[in-house]
Amino acid sequence: AQSVTQPDIHITVSEGASLELRCNYSYGATPYLFWYVQSPGQGLQLLLKYFSGDTLVQGIKGFEAEFKRSQSSFNLRKPSVHWSDAAEYFCAVGGGYGGATNKLIFGTGTLLAVQP
Amino acid sequence: DGGITQSPKYLFRKEGQNVTLSCEQNLNHDAMYWYRQDPGQGLRLIYYSQIVNDFQKGDIAEGYSVSREKKESFPLTVTSAQKNPTAFYLCASSIDSGGGPKNIQYFGAGTRLSVL
Numbered sequence: 323a324q325s326v327t328q329p330d331i332h333i334t335v336s337e338g339a340s341l342e343l344r345c346n347y348s349y350g351a352t353p354y355l356f357w358y359v360q361s362p363g364q365g366l367q368l369l370l371k372y373f374s375g376d377t378l379v380q381g382i383k384g385f386e387a388e389f390k391r392s393q394s395s396f397n398l399r400k401p402s403v404h405w406s407d408a409a410e411y412f413c414a415v416g417g418g419y420g421g422a423t424n425k426l427i428f429g430t431g432t433l434l435a436v437q438p
Numbered sequence: 439d440g441g442i443t444q445s446p447k448y449l450f451r452k453e454g455q456n457v458t459l460s461c462e463q464n465l466n467h468d469a470m471y472w473y474r475q476d477p478g479q480g481l482r483l484i485y486y487s488q489i490v491n492d493f494q495k496g497d498i499a500e501g502y503s504v505s506r507e508k509k510e511s512f513p514l515t516v517t518s519a520q521k522n523p524t525a526f527y528l529c530a531s532s533i534d535s536g537g538g539p540k541n542i543q544y545f546g547a548g549t550r551l552s553v554l
Contacts, residue, residue: 354541365444365546366528373539425486426541428480428481
């Protein structure tokens with residue numbers, strides 16, 4: 323079955339510290355992978371995406387993610403967290419070219435808190 | 439500015455009442471989606487539409503209905519058959535429904551529905 327797992331429900335980091343949010347997926351076809359961020363009471367904003375090519379992708383706000391096919395993972399990283407990064411982060415997987423579906427499958431999210 | 443507009447931001451439903459959530463986009467996107475978000479459950483797909491006058495059920499369509507009479511509009515009706523409607527509802531759109539980069543989904547700011 324197709325699924326996305328974000329094993330960390332809640333993470334707290336200190337401002338200036340590095341961050342890694344985990345995402346594992348199960349998908350039968352070539353996956354397209356996304357990270358979205360959601361501030362309280364707001365919609366989702368796309369941080370970055372992976373379709374093909376270089377497995378290390380850069381996104382907005384200084385975030386990056388690395389696709390590791392052998393581990394079925396797409397972890398999100400940031401070298402130095404800012405207080406404004408406090409939000410909920412969602413990993414999602416969708417079908418690649420030739421996929422039978424255009425639907426995205428979302429993980430349950432990781433809530434990030436930033437300590438001063 | 440191009441984007442997705444959801445209204446109202448907050449909505450209250452009485453027992454036995456149908457309510458309609460509005461979603462309008464001016465991005466000229468063919469595909470539109472409705473998601474329901476509950477705490478700790480991520481986003482679940484209710485309905486999606488690949489083109490005008492066409493729509494398909496998602497994973498949790500029971501108790502909901504949609505229409506797609508215009509390209510820019512995709513309203514969601516929460517019917518009285520939906521026994522647990524309290525949630526945050528998100529509308530999204532993408533260029534089209536094919537696999538690949540054209541399926542990057544962009545989100546509105548959401549509507550929070552509560553039951554009186």
